[in-house]
Amino acid sequence: MAEPLFSVRGLKVALPDMARKPLIGRAPLAEILKGLDFDLPKGSVTGIVGESGSGKSTLGRALVRLLEPSAGSIIFDGRDITHLPEAELRPLRRNLQMIFQDPMSSLNPRRTIFSIIAAPLRQNGLGDNLKGRVAEALQRVGLPQSFASRYRHELSGGQRQRVGIARALALSPKFVLADEIVSGLDVSTQAQILTLLERLAGEMGLTVAFISHDLSVIRRLCRQVIVMREGAIVEASATDTLFEHPQQAYTRDLLAAIPLPEIDDGWLLPVAKAPA
Amino acid sequence: MDEARNSRSRISRRGSSRHGSGARLWLAGGWLLLALLAAIFAPLVAPQDPLAQDLMFERLPPFWMSGSEPGFWLGTDSLGRDLLSRLIFGARIAFIVAFAAALAACLVGSTLGLISGYFGGWADRIISRIVDVWMAFPPVLFAILLVAVLGTGLSSVIIAIAVIDWTRFCRVIRAESMGQARMDYVENARIAGYGRIGIMLREVLPNVVPSIMALLSLEMGIAVIVEAILSFVNLSISTDDPTWGGIIAEGRLSIHQAWWVLVFPLVTLILTVLSFSQFGEGLKARFDPVLR
Amino acid sequence: MNATRPCLDIRSLSTVLPNGARVLRSVSLSVQPSEVRALVGESGAGKTMIGKAVLGVLPLSVRIVEGDMLLEGEDLGRLQPKARRTLIGARTALIPQDPLTALNPSRRIGPQMTDRLVRILGWSGQRADLRIRQLLDEVQIRDPDRVLKCYPHELSGGMRQRVLIAAAFAAEPRLIVADEPTTALDVTVQKQILRLIAQLQREHGTAILFVTHDLGVVAKISQKVSVLYAGKVVEEAETAALFAAPQHPYTRALMAATPRYTDPFASLKPVDEAVLAGLASEIAAADQAWKRSHG
């Protein structure tokens, strides 16, 4: 087996719970992630799946160190990045990229697509031949060169998400976090974006953490899956194993709850025991 | 009071997105340009010496009324000074005060608002507390007090207006920066390797610039009014220089004998204030192609 | 008897935006009593707008330019606004998309559920209260006393959606418009909610116009389906027949694009350019014809 790119042990993240914040003083901390252990193997796509409140997005943000863990360790490419301060992280950022869920909010409305894609290049010492590199990034995601001079609002949803991918991949990073990148898109666009990511990940040998609430999508894209619930890992295994022989009741419930696009008269009939 | 500040900024936002901006922008800009040119070339365009008193010509009515004298288009005041010339020279003071005071208030307020909104934490707490204290002063009284303390004069007026009105910028820009700081592209910039100041200048600032511009224009109008109010209570510039507020104060006294001494500066002032606020909103609408 | 008079009959409905663009393009469809008809399409297909048009809650900018809507034989377009409102209030209900914004945050659940019964239908408060409790029981809410006194923010998303379903069925409407009622929910909650809607629909014999973007949901809940693209019905069929043999190329493409974990490599197929080109010319032809006949 290949050496893991990420090695995570006992990872805990606690965030201030603003709902319970007293009027004076700090909000109490709520433990979002309750001690996670897992590895992300190099050069493959790992799915992280869970329902809302499972902590999957928090986990993603901790991996790329937008959040600082409260306990445990994150080893990235042999280096402990658990508590690295922002300034020391900056040289590593080139290899820790992210594609956001909502391209509307993740692309600055006042910058051209060129400027958006060029920013990480410039900031990471790849400022030479910017034009060429941006052109290459656009071409890689199947966008015409003329898009370089456009703004966010001049693009469709699918095109925006392509820009998000182009920007993240322009640096040829070792790791990319994809956080629910198709959940706002129509199925036809979703299929395009996912096949694009699938192809690029294969071509560039990327390590990807693919966060999604949709197990159907995960099955196609990922080599292994981590199922999360309430800040803990329910089950983690190779994709085929998970789908063919789910070990945990929760995983089986999740699978059974997906409405497949095929006729099944029994699906909606109440089962003997009331749903939990 | 956060809610209040947020909704304050919402007013300026909603105004801009609704109406077409073209006609407003041109009308408002046209008047301001006219007034500005008159101010710059005042000695050339003013038909009379604004300070020349002539008791033979006191309270002459405007040109279309009987008893008017050629050359005194808008009539004269109770000392026989030409009203049009005084208005033209008054525009000089009005514009100097408008530009200088509004820029100073803008610079201080926007910087503090940006820092407060983007960085949050202690910086925000301290700045917000100062803003609260400032907001507890009646602004006009504060301005009058400051000018009384600093002594009358152009620079006192400018300083007083900047000192009372920086909070307007601070409040709005703080609220907008807070909204910006929550956007994903701020995190995206961190992912790209930018530091905090870099993100503030690169990602946040460009998105609040339209608001700053609209506020700046609005503030210029307000500065003109505050200057007029200060002149009105006889606390602005030295009494020799004609100011719009000073003319209004005279007009208020002789209102039953010579209404025009009040009407013309009042109309000038209203047009100017309206133009500044509409110009700002129009600019904002024009440079905000990316709403939503 | 049932087949002679549909519960809802929409005939050639077209709407336009202020700039003259057509949003709905001569949509015709009908819902028989006790039938669930799904309206499926991607964003911009106009599926939500059809439901809003029926209920008379279109955005102000959208104008109906042609077509009739018959609710149990009554032509909605010919009624006075007041009579129309009362008719819609008495015979229809809406299950909205987002349970978070569908309840008034400053009113307690109880009055929000009973106000239609009391103030529009003229029931006594006691009768309305009994009715609501009965429905809450049907949607498996076991502590009605507490729930009725709650403010919306005190309930979870799934609970709120149950409350909304109970309120929708309370007045025994003939037709319910369900506008993506499970899109905002997690899959496990979605399954429970779909199950509840199906169960109540069967027991009360209500017709449902079920708006969704998810072919999976269509397959599970509906008997008939209309596939929409750009405000036009491109295919209409019995649900079973549609999934057995989709006729229109767009329907086939949509099915191939929908992910299926049981068959990962046969699904998630990007829509073919040729299909989209075909759709575009179909829409253009329809618009030309419409322009000719409407000058």
Place this chain on the structure above:
Amino acid sequence: MLLQRFLIRLLTMAITLFGVAVVVFVVIRVAPGDPIAMMLPPGASDADIARLRAFYGLDKTVVEQFFIWLSGVIRGDFGTSISLRQDVLGLVFNRLPATLELAIVVLLMALAIGGTTAILGARERGTAVEAGIDIASGAALSIPDFLWGLVLILLFGVLVPILDISGRVSPQLDLPFVTQFYLFESLVRLRFDLTKDLLGHMLMPAVALALPLAAIISQLLKQSLKEVLDLDYVVLARVKGFSETQVILREALKNAALPTLTLVGVQFTFLIGGTVIIERLFSYEGLGNMAIDAVINRDLPLIQGIVLVFALLFVLINLTVDMMYALLNPRLRHG
């Protein structure tokens, strides 16, 4: 929860007031002029000046003066006015009712005008009615109260002279009042002739102040209403069969009013600030008018007293609004 919120607001209020006291004290002491010299006839001896300085405490250091003054303020002793030679608190209380009456009339006027136009505009959204309301409120908002005051003077004082342009009450009238709340007392005593005269004096300054405030209430509430009217629960209410007016009044108004409420509070404080120049313009004998005289006469104790009373009014208004907000918002009430 509510009580805790209240106590914390009280604390921040105290901090704000202390800040105001410090700022005004510092600003005034920077003044180059000597107030004592202005009080005495030109030939006064140095000894006289020194005696008077000692009487007003002006011979001590600024810090000492501040704490002497502050301890007095806490005991309710604001010092003695230099120009009027009377107790500052007495002077302030004598003038405050006039300003409060004006402010309350303005607020009621603005709420009535702003509220109705907002509801009307929201109900008739997208029509010429709304466009008309927008233009009117835009104009009312862009022109400051000072200019509105002048316009009104020209219109109703000169062109059609039907209103009094100066003072609070006609001087020839015989006033039976025991309090300074003339308007209120005239109503209680059923002396409607006096009410009429008082309102005749108050109308123009009140309208001048109310126009911008009404415009801002109207714009904000209308915007807020329109946002709420697009929400699902409002759509649901329409489907239930309620009419648009019922929908606005029953479902939308309360939720739309909440965000507007805090803003009305802030605007009301601006309004009280605006009374200063409007009172001056109409020679209305209120606190603001006295404040300008105090500044011109360099009457330090009086200025300090008035500014502090204004600041107290401001924070009290904010406190009231904040508490109302918390009371009306179920999330905060039960949180």
